[in-house]
Amino acid sequence: MSQQINTTTTNTDHTAALSKGERNEPTGFLDMELLRFSTAGSVDDGKSTLIGRLLYDSKSIFEDQLHAMQEASDRLGNEELNLALLTDGLRAEREQGITIDVAYRYFATPKRKFIIADTPGHIEYTRNMVTGASTADVAIILIDARNGIIEQTKRHSYIASLLQIPNVILAINKMDLVNFSEEVYNTIQLEFEKIAEKLKFRNIHFIPISAKNGDNVVDASVNTPWYHGETLLTLLESIPVHNNDNQLAPRFPVQYVIEAPNEDGSVYKGFAGRVAGGFFNVGDNVLALPSNRSSIIKAIDQGPDPLSKAITPQSVTIRLDGDLNIKRGDMLVRINRNYPKYSSMITLNVCWLNVKPLHVGDKYIIQHTTDETKAIVTDIRYKVNINTLENITDVKSVLVNDIAHITIKTVKPLKYDDYNENRITGSLILIDENTFETVGAGMIVTDDEVYSYNI
């Protein structure tokens, strides 16, 4: 059926590889940052319309996409161009007019590149919202100005807070349907600020918009002379990206060990991974966990290029002084800095993703950074009613879309931080031992008091 072609040459001319000569230094459009944001809301809030508007007004929709959308709009009997059709990609979504799964969309302005994780807003898709929010730098929560803050707003706010998204934008939409009333806007803002006091947000922004007509989305609206803030796009272009990452305690989960013969007969041995907090310099004293062996960083490589420093979230290869027995799942940290916790008794907030419930005594496979082990559920302390933000105690099982506070005991101790401190070393997933499906998303809690959400 297929033939195999083995090449005879060896990989010695490293510098040539696929590149010709020198790399081009980033200038102009090559020197832009990437911002990842999520949107939560239902079709009724105008979420898909808002995304369609951002893409349309930033001229990121192409003629053939527009043409396909126009045809689909006509077929569904929409009078105007239905911008929502751009984001609903699966056949079932278009037919039912709902968003089911997370969809990723891309656009760029002269200032930044953007990745949108477009998530569904209904309670039965909480797990998709959590998935989309897990990598976001910014969450946009949509509020229908006519309805104000509803259960769904509380749910989306709770998820944004639980997932520790650094920035939250409250987009108060459909302002055209409340005559662009400043009073309506202020009432919603005040009410939300009361809720926010009890959640864990770092930065909150409010913007009055009309996604359908474009007010304050890309261009400032003439209908809201009382609003002096930025438009949504201007805000997205200026919010800092990865701002705190390099101030975190240095963490380097070892992903893969690279070994290759050098030309002089010695052996190249490097620990490949992605910096998960802080930064590392050549010459730093580091500790390998869990073996507790110390060493010095001899070199940091990025492919054939040597670096003097590796920052979050770069993928690099670290070479150490001496021959340490380090494997995938181990972690390098800087000596005399804030060390991660090391324990097999772990408390976490879990979002349950599977129809098969979780009970005390159930066993799961755990993936945490590049590490893997097994765990047993030792306690379910409470569940959170994410519509009212109240705790429910005396819980026997955790059902799909539930968010619960549980404890687990792992076979092998984990090296971790509080999720509130570090979203990478503080997160884990639970995997069903039989189906191998990802069934739970866990956010590690090291201080219970800080995390009891009681409203």
Next chain:
Amino acid sequence: MEHQKLTHLKDLEAESIYILREVAAQFERPSLLFSGGKDSIVMAHLAYKAFYPAKIPFPFVHIDTGHNFEETITYRDELVNRIGAILIVGSVEESIRQGRVFEEKGYSASRNKLQTTTLLDTLEEHRFDAALGGARRDEEKARAKERFFSHRDEFGQWDPKNQRPELWNIFNGKKQEGEHFRIFPISNWTEMDVWQYILHENIVLPSLYYTHEREVFERDGSIYAALPAIPRKPAEEVKLRRVRCRTIGDITCTGLTLSAADSLEEIISEIAGSRVTERGGRTDDRRSEAAMEDRKKAGYF
């Protein structure tokens, strides 16, 4: 400390290299699907960087429809030689000869759909448990919903309504016997990101991407190469034009663009000004609104 920023290209590169290394760590028999197009060339470049100075720890697999541009094959062979990779070729013509698939008839005949069978047969023959692909989410609306680690059942099929949740940067590659994963490390890249990265890294591309003079003909508003792989209707007149490829696939579904761009800078400014998506020139996607979703469910790339 001063805030040190990572450019969007470095951010995307870091994510892709992380995923390539996860694949090498989590799977026993991974492979890299290589078409000779710019996306798979970028994948090869990223894989080279991810494991340097060791060799890339998996073979390249090319599903050859037998309707490839000659330049693609020359480039492919040079590339695997240069980086010391192993190349496995799955042949659609061979699948046709063995009666596994039947050639479409008529002027719009394409071997695009037939590739799925050859692909699945090749993955099975070599017992690959992971196949890395250069597909991107911005290409097409069904792909916009697909995971980085995309699970395939024992028949190689994708179930879009029952995908595994993918959280943070934790990737679950666990599977039952006979199942496999398709993995898309450059999911988050756009067409523009790919071109900017090629410029940034100064990557050598097949000459087809740059302007060249070629005998072409027009059909349904698209320009195709006048080569024996596409039978022409009597009224379809052959003309000499300066063209280039915006994407490279099989000759029968690769629309050409009239262009004088002969440098990466010129290509980038041409794409920045373009009002049609790159797959706008791909006949295979225009067959229906859910053409890609349906092909992917069946096991396509």
